Amino acid sequence: MTSQEKTKVVLLACGSFNPITNMHLRMFELARDHLEDTGRYIVVKGIISPVGDSYKKKATENSDWITVDDWESQQLEWVETAKVVRWERLKIM
Numbered sequence: 001m002t003s004q005e006k007t008k009v010v011l012l013a014c015g016s017f018n019p020i021t022n023m024h025l026r027m028f029e030l031a032r033d034h035l036e037d038t039g040r041y042i043v044v045k046g047i048i049s050p051v052g053d054s055y056k057k058k059a060t061e062n063s064d065w066i067t068v069d070d071w072e073s074q075q076l077e078w079v080e081t082a083k084v085v086r087w088e089r090l091k092i093m
Helices: 022-037 081-092
Strands: 007-015 041-050 066-068
Touching (some): 007 081, 022 041
Parallel strands (some): 041 066
16 A cells, blocks of 8 residues: 555644653554554654643654644633534644
8 A cells, every 4th residue: 555545643632731741742652653553544743732831841842643633722711622623624624
């Protein structure tokens, strides 16, 4: 299967990440490895969507594919994960 035939996937993790740990980041690596090892998928991005109002960690500054999106943390109320997924989907389309 060529890369053009593979399904593009974006990994999204929502949570407090308080504090974010290396295992949070490792979770993305394990998921990407598993999906890409099937030969059917190519992971194009990983997104961490933390809750809270003062998230300032720089844990992803050395990654070229995992980013932090603070949209969820800037909402005034709790946001359902499905809404975060829709938000992220709109941004990448």
